[in-house]
Amino acid sequence: MLTEQQIKGIYIPVITPFTDDHELDLSSFQNYIKVMANSGIHGLVINGTTGESPTVTWDEVEQLVKAAKETLSSINSSVPIMVGTGTNDTASTVARTKKAAALGADAVLVVTPYYNRPTEEGIYEHFRMAASVGIPVMVYEIPARTGVRVSIEMMKKIMSIDGVIGLKDSTNNLDLMTELVRCGSKPILCGDDTFFYDMLTKGAAGGMMASASINPERFLEVYNRFAAGEKEEAYQLFTPLLPFIKNLFEEPAPAMLKHLLAKQGIIASAQLRLPLMPASEQLIAKIAL
Numbered sequence: 292m293l294t295e296q297q298i299k300g301i302y303i304p305v306i307t308p309f310t311d312d313h314e315l316d317l318s319s320f321q322n323y324i325k326v327m328a329n330s331g332i333h334g335l336v337i338n339g340t341t342g343e344s345p346t347v348t349w350d351e352v353e354q355l356v357k358a359a360k361e362t363l364s365s366i367n368s369s370v371p372i373m374v375g376t377g378t379n380d381t382a383s384t385v386a387r388t389k390k391a392a393a394l395g396a397d398a399v400l401v402v403t404p405y406y407n408r409p410t411e412e413g414i415y416e417h418f419r420m421a422a423s424v425g426i427p428v429m430v431y432e433i434p435a436r437t438g439v440r441v442s443i444e445m446m447k448k449i450m451s452i453d454g455v456i457g458l459k460d461s462t463n464n465l466d467l468m469t470e471l472v473r474c475g476s477k478p479i480l481c482g483d484d485t486f487f488y489d490m491l492t493k494g495a496a497g498g499m500m501a502s503a504s505i506n507p508e509r510f511l512e513v514y515n516r517f518a519a520g521e522k523e524e525a526y527q528l529f530t531p532l533l534p535f536i537k538n539l540f541e542e543p544a545p546a547m548l549k550h551l552l553a554k555q556g557i558i559a560s561a562q563l564r565l566p567l568m569p570a571s572e573q574l575i576a577k578i579a580l
């Protein structure tokens with residue numbers, strides 16, 4: 292199981308490859324997991340936003356976790372696996388969290404409950420219940436997608452729950468993490484790729500970023516330089532990545548990411564499930580590998 296100390300470095304929220312018939316493509320998935328794990332990244336996240344969680348069934352998530360574990364063991368890799376189990380229903384979140392624990396996940400990623408607009412007390416209870424299962428919980432705050440923004444005071448309370456080991460911060464600004472770090476918070480990973488360098492300077496422990504799937508060593512180098520105290524070098528390495536990151540998210544993710552992974556030959560097809568659509572020809576023309 293993951294510890295707070297292991298929440299650092301580059302975590303890859305993995306895509307879910309589909310065949311052209313929209314079925315799971317486990318063979319591409321296993322190849323992709325192997326490439327990511329061999330690159331030296333610090334962790335993998337299955338069924339995050341990048342994994343198209345809204346259109347992947349729980350039964351499919353279980354197949355993905357089993358396939359990833361099998362691949363990692365075949366290459367003697369100890370890269371930890373985090374599984375997205377958060378929904379906007381506390382009971383189903385708890386049930387999924389129990390199932391992820393039974394599958395041997397190292398931690399779970401639980402998003403702030405979206406759509407039903409709970410009170411802050413309700414959100415606190417949601418995370419408390421998820422953490423009570425006994426597998427480490429990483430909180431995922433992404434207001435632009437959930438439609439709710441947890442106050443800084445409430446996030447401090449949520450972070451103090453036993454079993455919560457850190458926060459993936461996709462709030463699109465530095466206010467939350469600046470205050471949490473000031474109070475000596477549990478580790479925070481940047482979940483908003485363009486902010487990676489800025490968040491490192493404010494005390495982030497690393498990043499959980501979809502863009503790091505493409506040539507992960509570029510992001511690892513930024514992190515390693517920064518961690519070694521070579522901040523200017525890290526900045527000089529990160530700045531040229533920004534146009535690539537912006538293009539990657541210009542259209543709904545992970546369309547462009549899947550296109551690039553297919554182009555690199557890591558997965559067989561860039562297929563998505565509706566309502567997500569393939570990357571446009573205009574965007575494809577903008578990004579040369």
Ligand SMILES: O=C(O)C1=N[C@H](C(=O)O)C[C@H](O)C1
Pocket residue numbers: 304305339340341342433461482483484499500501502
């Ligand atoms: O897969 C995720 O989870 C990620 N979420 C962020 C988002 O959805 O905007 C971006 C991050 O790169 C990965």
